[in-house]
Amino acid sequence: MNSKLSEKKRFIPHGTILPFILVTALFMYWGIPANLNDVLIKTVYEIV
Numbered sequence: 001m002n003s004k005l006s007e008k009k010r011f012i013p014h015g016t017i018l019p020f021i022l023v024t025a026l027f028m029y030w031g032i033p034a035n036l037n038d039v040l041i042k043t044v045y046e047i048v
Helices: 017-047
Strands: none
Touching: none
16 A cells, blocks of 8 residues: 555644644633623623
């Protein structure tokens, strides 16, 4: 058989797993507070 066909194709290429996890985690940590921003502004205006 052809060696290229027998190799398992990976979604994330070898050697890029750590940067992929880092970027994904940082995007999540940015997205959660950005999503709560509207709720927090409304709550602060109600308190003040």
